[in-house]
Amino acid sequence: MTYLIILALLVLAELLYFRIADHFNIIDKPNERSSHSSIVLRGGGVIFSLSMIAWMLLMCINGENSIVLEYLPFLIGLMLVAGVSFWDDVKSLPDSIRLVVQFSAMALMFWSMGIMHWNMWWIVILASIVCVGATNVINFMDGINGITAGYALAVLLPLALLNKDLAFIDSSFLVVAIIGVLVFCIFNFRPKGKAKCFAGDVGSISIAFIMLYAIGRLVVQTQDITYLIFLLVYGIDGCLTIVHRIMLHENLGEAHRKHAYQLMANELKIGHVKVSSLYMLLQLAVSLGFIYLCPDSMAAHWGYLVGVALVLAVAYVLFKKKYYHLHEEYLAGLKKS
Secondary structure (H helix, E strand, O other): OHHHHHHHHHHHHHHHHHHHHHHOOOEEOOOOOOOOOOOEEOOOOHHHHHHHHHHHHHHHHOOOHHHHHHHHHHHHHHHHHHHHHHHHHHOOOOHHHHHHHHHHHHHHHHHHHOOOOHHHHHHHHHHHHHHHHHHHHHHHOOOOOOHHHHHHHHHHHHHHHHHHHHOOOOHHHHHHHHHHHHHHHHHHOOOOOOOOEOOHHHHHHHHHHHHHHHHHHHHHHHOOHHHHHHHHHHHHHHHHHHHHHHHOOOOOOOOOOOOHHHHHHHHOOOOHHHHHHHHHHHHHHHHHHHHHOOOOOHHHHHHHHHHHHHHHHHHHHHHHHHHHHHHHHHHHHHHHO
């Protein structure tokens, strides 16, 4: 019943945000780099941060003040990145400001995990670089209807299943996070032209922060970094696309449509829901295979991670070699017009 109340309140909060966004003209206008063709409300992903506020209030009402204090640095970090990302959605901010805030938020996240120690300074620095990089890759991957919400479910659901045995995070944290994603799905996991809202940077950055926190707690407790496999599908597409753009001598700060999912949705005209579902199901298959099929040993975990990564990387390269010419034709058409 408590979770149903949270679900209802979050739906109402999202609807209220739509009225605010409409009033203040917080919209996403399509351009030649976009995968949508109509004006849509931006920033609907604010619901992810609101779901964590709802979780905190739930803990306070239940008298779980010690849990709130333990998670408080993370929650402050989340509000920092969400606030700056929302402002960036409304009025573009310099990259330097966003990066400073993201690194500061990561420090708060690590504090909440209990790893902010001077004797671990090199681990914290390396982890900060990896997490900020992963956050921005997840942000880059937010380009079609449903992909952010679908992929978030593909990450959070396996974590919830794993948490039953390992108890690396408060179970209600994951449940409320999943509820927030489901609320967003109602308005975004729709065919092209049918979405009520987009996540915006506030949504993609916030859900990345939430997922990284949950995975980070799992890694800290198990001392097993291979659990980053829960982000592998995004990681392969995001990182290899960056490599491709570097090879093309492109400015990485400029918008583009070179991700594999963008080629599917734009050049191959595959529906947004189908492409988003493909990424979601692929990550679910990888994660559930890791949990239930892979032997519980470090060697097996690394073997599974490297093997699946190689398969996905080869599939990405072959896909690009076969269909990237369609994107080049699209770019040539833009230059002519």
